[in-house]
Amino acid sequence: MASSTPDPRLAFRIPSLPPSFYYIPSFISPEEEASLLSKIPPNRWTNLTHRRLQAIPSTLTKSNTLLAAPLPSYLLDPIVTRFATLGIFANTPHKAPNHVLINEYKPGEGIMAHEDGPAYAPVVATVSLGGAVMLEIGNSTSEASTVNPAPTDTHRILCEPRSLLVTLAPAYSTTMHCVPAVTHDADLQRATVANWDLVGEAWRYSAADDVDGSGGSGGIIERTTRVSLTYRDVLKVSNAASRVLGLGGRR
Numbered sequence: 001m002a003s004s005t006p007d008p009r010l011a012f013r014i015p016s017l018p019p020s021f022y023y024i025p026s027f028i029s030p031e032e033e034a035s036l037l038s039k040i041p042p043n044r045w046t047n048l049t050h051r052r053l054q055a056i057p058s059t060l061t062k063s064n065t066l067l068a069a070p071l072p073s074y075l076l077d078p079i080v081t082r083f084a085t086l087g088i089f090a091n092t093p094h095k096a097p098n099h100v101l102i103n104e105y106k107p108g109e110g111i112m113a114h115e116d117g118p119a120y121a122p123v124v125a126t127v128s129l130g131g132a133v134m135l136e137i138g139n140s141t142s143e144a145s146t147v148n149p150a151p152t153d154t155h156r157i158l159c160e161p162r163s164l165l166v167t168l169a170p171a172y173s174t175t176m177h178c179v180p181a182v183t184h185d186a187d188l189q190r191a192t193v194a195n196w197d198l199v200g201e202a203w204r205y206s207a208a209d210d211v212d213g214s215g216g217s218g219g220i221i222e223r224t225t226r227v228s229l230t231y232r233d234v235l236k237v238s239n240a241a242s243r244v245l246g247l248g249g250r251r
């Protein structure tokens with residue numbers, strides 16, 4: 001089974017993390033980013049305490065079932081087309097994402113530590129738009145990390161605008177993740193950012209003496225509004241809605 005052709009995704013693996021996290025900077029262009037942001041419907045947000053969100057095509061049912069409906073074209077091209085080229089969802093049941101969660105975080109907002117759970121195949125692909133944030137990950141099964149996170153169990157991933165972060169099994173089910181609800185992320189440097197060597201524009205965030213004295217923000221992200229697109233493959237899909245509409249659901 002061994003192949004002499006290296007998996008191209010390995011070039012993007014975050015080496016200091018447990019398998020399997022991949023970070024790809026500049027996954028989309030600034031023009032594609034602006035176009036995506038302009039197409040997110042302004043009237044479909046659900047407001048939560050520390051962020052707002054849209055579930056596309058819809059929220060899952062209580063039994064974690066997705067009512068079959070296509071993703072809108074603005075969420076398919078170019079992103080899902082590129083996922084296919086990279087084979088990101090090649091091994092999931094539907095071979096493609098069928099669900100996108102759009103989260104918007106203003107400065108001071110975030111998402112509490114959580115696992116993505118059993119509704120989805122263990123592949124998460126998140127495209128960041130707008131501002132940068134630090135995503136924190138920690139072990140999910142250890143009581144120490146869920147109840148009282150130990151700093152040694154926590155890693156930070158810098159998510160730049162236009163980047164893609166992919167989480168695959170086994171990390172999917174062994175780690176929790178959160179975006180801290182802060183106005184600034186601090187202390188960005190190679191030693192504290194797991195994907196530092198994969199970051200496209202690390203100089204933006206460096207302490208000045210880390211980048212030959214020019215351009216760095218002093219190791220700080222000053223948060224601006226960030227929108228993330230989280231693509232997943234929901235395992236259970238019901239075609240009941242299309243049957244009701246006489247559109248010939250197949251099962």
Ligand SMILES: O=C(O)CCC(=O)C(=O)O
Binds near residue numbers: 101103111
């Ligand atoms: O905004 C992010 O990068 C994380 C979103 C997330 O964890 C989720 O939608 O489950």
Ligand SMILES: [Fe+2]
Binds near residue numbers: 114115116177
């Ligand atoms: Fe999540």
